[in-house]
Amino acid sequence: MKRNVEITDLLKYRFLSVPSFSPDGEHICFRVHQALREENCYSTNLWIYNLSRGDLRQLTTSGKEKIFAWKPDGRSLIFASERQEPEKNKTYLYSISIDGGEAYSLAQIPMSLSSLAALNNDMLLITASFEPKYENPDEGDYIVFDQIPFCSNGKGYTGQRRNGLYVYKLSTGELTRLSPEDMDVENFCIDEKCKKVLAWGPRYRYVKGLYNVLWEFDVTTGRGSERLQGETFTCRWAGYVNGDIWVTGSYLDKHGVNENVKFYKILKQDIQCISPDLDRGLRNSIGCDCRYGTTDLNLAFYAQDDTVWFVSTDNFRSHLHTIKSDGSIKQVTHDLFSVDDYRIYKDMAAVIGLKGLALQELYLVKDGKEQQVTHFNDWLGEECNLPEPVHVVVDNGTDMPIDGWYMKPVNYEEDRTYPAILNIHGGPKMTFGDVFFHEMQYWAAQGYGVFFCNPRGSDGKGNGFDDIRGKYGTVDYEDIMTFTHWIIENVPFVDRNRLGVTGGSYGGFMTNWIIGHTNLFKAAVSQRSISNWVSKAGVSDIGYYFVPDQQAADIWTDVEKLWWHSPLKYADQAQTPTLFLHSDEDYRYELSQGLQMFSALKRHGVESRMCVFKGENHELSRSGKPRQRLARLREMTNWFDRFLKDKR
Secondary structure: OOEEOOHHHHHOOOEEEEEEEOOOOOEEEEEEEEEEOOOOEEEEEEEEEEOOOOEEEEOOOOOEEEEEEEOOOOOEEEEEEOOOOOOOOOEEEEEEEOOOOOOEEEEEEOOEEEEEEEOOOOEEEEEEEEOOOOOOOOOOOOOOOOOEOOEEOOOEEOOOOEEEEEEEEOOOOOEEEOOOOOEOOOEEEEOOOOOEEEEEEOEOOOEOOOOOEEEEEEOOOOOEEEEEOOOOOEEEEEEEEOOEEEEEEEOOOOOHHHOOOEEEEEOOOOEEEOOOOOOOEOOOOEOOOOOOOOOOOOOOOEEEOOEEEEEEEEOOEEEEEEEEOOOOEEEOOOOOOEEEEEEEEOOEEEEEEEOOOOOOEEEEEEOOEEEEOOOOOHHHHHHEEOOOOEEEEEOOOOOOOEEEEEEOOOOOOOOOOEEEEEEEOOOOOOEOOOOOOHHHHHHHHOOOEEEEEEOOOOOOOOHHHHOOOOOOOOHHHHHHHHHHHHHHHHOOOEEEEEEEEEEEOHHHHHHHHHHOOOOOOOEEEEEOOOOOHHHHOOOOOOHHHHHHHHHOOOOOOOHHHHHHOOHHHHHHHOOOOEEEEEEOOOOOOOHHHHHHHHHHHHHOOOOEEEEEEOOOOOOHHHHOOHHHHHHHHHHHHHHHHHHHOOOO
């Protein structure tokens, strides 16, 4: 007999990331992560899959590995690790043979590395953060900054810090910066001969703009030249395709900072659009709380000969695609629900993805076939009751109806009604799909129905659907409530008198908005939320441009509009008991946003509770420390139990 999903199953899940082919294509190295309760952290080890033999083995065991890269011989790896006590602004590099044996110390680099590639046996290409020194003769404990942004979620106050592109020589320890001092490098791409490098990111002195520049460097001479100035067009990725330089990017002129990007080729004096009809988010936008350490697929494009590989979110699934130099696009994956991470070797892809209600595994994709090669998480489906999300399409009065889902409680019985929880995703330019979600499976195991949808503002349906700038709390709220009423009227097991609502980030904003506009829900949990667009302006790591972009107003031109779209304005009308969850190091939607809403509800006599998670940031529900993640889910469930269980 199968058992129900337990809250602590989170500690058993294996999360996979960064599959990387050896130079000869014979092996795939990837990282495996697992949450550790006692240590309150995640272990990370390197694993190797041999394609010809089909065997899988663990390569490292310390649990403290970070970034890695193949050496050119394909028989050994370079990796960063915290095997020694980590020191601020220092990275320890090791090397290990794939044939076995102990890893040995290779180098100590006096910087914090974020990416790594081996150009040859002696030269490494790295990105690392640097911070200009300022005069501090009294050695006072403070930082100085004269630029915005001044903070970064997960990294705290960043001061004058930049991410630079460097060449490091193992033989001499020589470290040479290629990128300009005022450039904040987002990523890079190396040509096939490892002679030239493309790097992109913003250049600024005082105010970080909306547009990225593109530079090309000669790694042997260190010389570089600007290929795109970043004045009206922003580069999101670049690569070499048959000797040409391709980029993805947008002009941001029609749909703001979240405008879907397209593919372009750089000409001598201009750029040429290769995919004019492509209108999808070129990334994985599928929400899930069972990933860790994966590549940001908004930046993950891989070029080979005349082909570029990329991930696109189409409606509520993400798939791997190719685009040729003539602009023709082909979908490569079909059965996988979500492509979370991938790398390419010739005509083959190593893909880490989600399929059905299975957790992440490694797949080989070639000639239209998707072969699962790891089985770390097969036990979940074998041991546990997992209710399938039922997909529904709900008419919202437009030509783009709402995709939504509902899940029955585990051990569901006919002719019974159950409390139900509405879950609202973040973004808003994200999307729910029908993949495994730990928290929703746990609620179903606790006797709750669960329902969720993709309202206007969600990704996957083009700019016309996902652009809700200046409309927060209007058409998106209408879609969510239309879907909720459809669930009430068409799903017999849902008890309309025992409904709860929750969401994080944008979902937290919408939860705050909902409790000020309806009393339909009997309990709410607002996570890492926005409550006040006026006070948010200029204090977030994205707030200085995000607020005017998303609300089509700023505090100088139309403060009344910002206040109208602020849930805090309507907090005096709220009657729903609400739990607020926030992290004290959330620099995306700062703690004060949750505190303002909590204080307002307390002042107006609404039962409420505030949980502040110490040392956590905006990513608490997805990559927070294991004990904090367990505590978060337990607090949420206890709150819903209190107000929704046996309340008839």
